[in-house]
Amino acid sequence: MAHFNQNFLDSIERELPTHLSMDDFIAYSNKPLRLSIRVNTLKISVDSFIELMTTKGWQFDPIPWCAEGFWVSNNVDIQLGNTIEHLQGLFYIQEASSMLPPTALFDGEQTDINANLRVLDMASAPGSKTTQIAALMENQGLLVANEYSASRVKVLHANVARMGVANCALTHFDARVFGEYLYETFDSILLDAPCSGEGTIRKDPDALKNWDNNENKGIVDTQKALIESAFLALKVGGQLVYSTCALSRQENQDVCHHLKTVFGDAVEFTSLNKLFRHADKACTEEGFLHVWPQIYDSEGFFVAKIKKLTSVERQVEEPRKQKNFPFSEAKPKQATELKSYFKETFGITLPKDAEIMERDLEYWLFPKAMTPLIGKMRFQRIGLKLADALKKGYKVRHEAILALSSPDMINLTDEQAKEFLMGRDISLTEKVKPQGEVIVAYANAPLGVAKHLGNKLKNNLPRDLVKDKIALY
Template identity: 70%
Template sequence: MALLNQDFIDSITQDMPPHLSIDDFIQYSNRPLRASIRVNTLKISSANFIELMKPKGWRLEPIPWCTDGFWISLDSEIQLGNTVEHLQGLFYIQEASSMLPPTALFSQLNEADNATILDMASAPGSKTTQIAALMNNSGLLIANEYSSSRVKVLHANVQRMGVSNTALTHFDARVFGEYLYNTFDAILLDAPCSGEGTIRKDPSALKNWSLESSQSIVATQKALIESAFLALKNGGTLVYSTCALSRFENQAVCEHLRTLYPDAVEFESLSDLFMDADKACTEEGFLHVWPQIYDSEGFFVAKIRKTADIDRQVAEPKKQTNFPFTSVSTKTDTELRAYFKHTFAIELPTQSQIMVREQEYWLFPEKMQNLIGRMRFQRIGMKIADALKHGLKAQHQAILAFGAGANMVELSQAQATEYLMGRDIPLEAGLKPQGEVIVSYHNSPLGLAKHLGKRLKNSLPRELVRDKIVDSDASKAQ
């Protein structure tokens, strides 16, 4: 049962619109949150995923504001995070409301724009990977996370979902307005907040709520939205979102930005973002999602257009030197692309640049060149291969990102489970050894193996080996 203290109830009642009731809010706060997932269209279409999982007893109800988002119900309880389909990146377990901000960001963008986008507070990666899918891995996506421990989680999810157009940074996001001034076509700021909307997921989230502690974060939110606006190009779009419910963390922060730059800030209405969006729309055009409106978590989303240039607040920082990567020669570029094509039938993206660091080969998004030296990056693009004494060795993440449609050895459910648990796969006697191969499940890559004729020698990176895999067939679940 949700623990709502009276101070919170008194405060939030003042912010709730008159057509909603605090009794309904309390009632919905005590209901279990509906499970929801987002299909990863970098690997599979939603239509194909639905057909794939229907025989397994998965019932998927479309989420109105996300084309690839679904509420999921199963006949039996399954640990979704331990299914093969999740581990191979076919879907992301994501709360329905959190799919709103990227949808709002892309309501007037598409992958053809080849945009440069910033996600200012990225971990664990639900919205980052949703944005990458909406970009279809084109353009450039900078994903920033302030917490060092959460950067690792972010990176793992980016790799699992086959994202290749991303560079990760690890900064207090207040630096972007200074270091990457006037750079981005679009920015998502899913700001740190009091988390009032998460009560259905965490019943004790508001147990110790106080007005003072909630208001203490507003200064940070205002500094972040100012930084984001300075980093945005004239004509660009900023989406500000929180999982808070109070006006002072939401509408007031947006109004603060408009007060600072009245000639450059334009609020764009989200009332037509999806069917029935007007039910959560404020008079400013923001979405203020209360749990009882769509039977979801609470959330706030504002879309802001930059309509005029703003003078730089500080001098341009000095360029950073000692960048550890260099462009490969034309010969090496040709050799690497030929290796992937002849070994796996993989065509590496032409709109990318192959870079080298020591004996490692990396694929950078083409638009990354404009940002090198302007800021320090944790990880750019993806490592695709190592140079060995006699040839090349493809990397697991490159296979996950680019292996779809390549030559693959399809595994059964049982074999895929064995593979993800780090075990070799026995084969029928008399098969001819094929060397390095891609193994797949549902015709989507799982990783690499060495075909030795009698068995597939497992090449799954040790850190990805799982102790437990569950069957995604709900009819077989206990």
């Protein structure tokens, strides 16, 4: 049972639209959330995933606002996070409401997905929306994913790597700096702002046990500063989505109206009342989505879409360029060798709309749209680490194999895939000619690299990814 205090209930009663009831709000807040997942189309099609998992007892109920999202049930009591399909990034366990902001960001005026597209996710960890955006971008262009918390940056990178994201650059800042450092740089921006988390009570019954509206003022001040920074970093004609998992007007509608007060006619609210079937049930008069738990049987959520109509004055001078960028463009000889190594060894053609960069005998793949941003601010990690140089040749990196597609893979059975993810070698039934480095896969999606020795596949999975327990259906 959720723990409400009376102050919170009084606040909700003031905020709740007249067509919704407090009884329903309390009833739905006490219901457990339906399990929901998002299929990762960077690795597998929705149809192929449904076919794969239906044979394992899964049942799918489509989420109306996300073509890749489903409420799921299965008859087997196992931890989804320990399944092969989750560990290899075929799906992400994601609450249905949190799929709304990326959908809104890419809806409406057709987003031109190309190598020059730049998108910013201002508060990214653990990575559910970041990886959803990367899939909607089809791994093209540049996705800058920022996270303020140092410990959460590691989690963010792990999820980005697991899901096969190739077009991402990670930053670790208070997101208020983006308007200053990357003024009018991004075509689209998602600000899923830090908030009081009132909408998450179905996931955490104790979330609001000590709720106090007076403590929210600091949060609201931060939200207003962040949305101003986001608007400054947005190109003219660009789209900004502001979202929270809060329920109060002061953290939602009021923050958006604050932006309009600051920047006037440069700000246009875009109605989301046709974002999906029955979206109008959650729409405010401005066209924002204010999702209450009882409307779609989900978490509470707020989503607003804002267009930048005209340029706004830069509020500070352009900061000085960052010095000592540790990467340089790979020499033509090394770039040619790397391309040949990936093609001849793994059947992988490296993307043309990306730059091969070098740092201390490490080779990386940078999105082309990254180049004009180099030196403007410090990045924690950019693109994909492709390979390390050896005395003779190169050694591929695991994250590159997960993100770059190849037709040349050895598909493993369920049991073999389990053994591989547990760090064990795979015995072959017949002894054949050794083939050297090969990609091993499950359901036609890569698991990692092994060395084919003729009678077995020697496991090359990074030690930090080896699992003690894998769940099989």
